[in-house]
Amino acid sequence: MDITVDITVVGEGSVLAAPDTLRLYAGVEVRRSSAADAFEAARAAAARLAEALGRAGVAARDVTTVELSLGPEYEAYPKVAAYRAAQGVEAVVRDVGPYAGRADHVIDTVAGVGEEARLNGVAFELSDPAAALAEARERAFRDAAAKAAQYAALAGRPLGRVVSVSELREAPPQPMRAAAMVAEAGASVSPGMRPVTVFVEVGYDFA
Numbered sequence: 001m002d003i004t005v006d007i008t009v010v011g012e013g014s015v016l017a018a019p020d021t022l023r024l025y026a027g028v029e030v031r032r033s034s035a036a037d038a039f040e041a042a043r044a045a046a047a048r049l050a051e052a053l054g055r056a057g058v059a060a061r062d063v064t065t066v067e068l069s070l071g072p073e074y075e076a077y078p079k080v081a082a083y084r085a086a087q088g089v090e091a092v093v094r095d096v097g098p099y100a101g102r103a104d105h106v107i108d109t110v111a112g113v114g115e116e117a118r119l120n121g122v123a124f125e126l127s128d129p130a131a132a133l134a135e136a137r138e139r140a141f142r143d144a145a146a147k148a149a150q151y152a153a154l155a156g157r158p159l160g161r162v163v164s165v166s167e168l169r170e171a172p173p174q175p176m177r178a179a180a181m182v183a184e185a186g187a188s189v190s191p192g193m194r195p196v197t198v199f200v201e202v203g204y205d206f207a
Contacts (some may be wrong), residue, residue: 001170005164007151008164011147011199013200014139014197015196022096024092024093026091027087029042030086037203056105056110059205067089068088070084071083077148086118088120141202160205165202
């Protein structure tokens with residue numbers, strides 16, 4: 001039997017949830033007169049960074065290398081002024097809490113590694129968004145039902161059964177750069193409240 005869809009609407013549901021996980025993008029960068037010296041210095045600084053993250057309570061399994069580079073910097077091509085070596089990591093900091101005290105501690109620890117340290121950005125997220133998503137779905141479906149009922153009334157027709165449901169998830173937010181998040185020296189990063197949003201497309205027929 002063919003299914004006829006007479007009304008199609010998109011409902012939106014959103015809830016606010018407190019992030020509990022921080023992704024910290026950090027690394028080290030050095031410049032030396034030779035490539036070998038630059039690479040050796042970067043490896044030593046990266047080892048200090050790894051040790052510092054461990055002392056701050058970040059598990060080794062939560063640290064992933066995301067950058068490894070070595071190359072010349074030119075004073076006036078082809079004259080080489082120095083060699084730059086860098087190594088970057090993504091560190092997952094769990095259980096940061098609503099006031100980001102643990103996040104501040106880890107960030108301060110990274111900054112204390114030395115002049116080679118680099119902070120490249122942070123992103124807060126939910127480790128388990130299931131409960132927030134479930135509530136957002138309920139709100140989205142109720143929103144779609146209200147819209148469909150209004151359209152049916154405007155059309156002068158009784159609203160029938162649901163004949164199709166498709167969930168549409170919005171894209172996750174991009175990581176915010178540390179420089180954009182910290183408005184003044186010594187300011188604390190803040191996880192804030194993250195919106196969890198679901199869009200649902202629902203098709204109805206007329207009764």
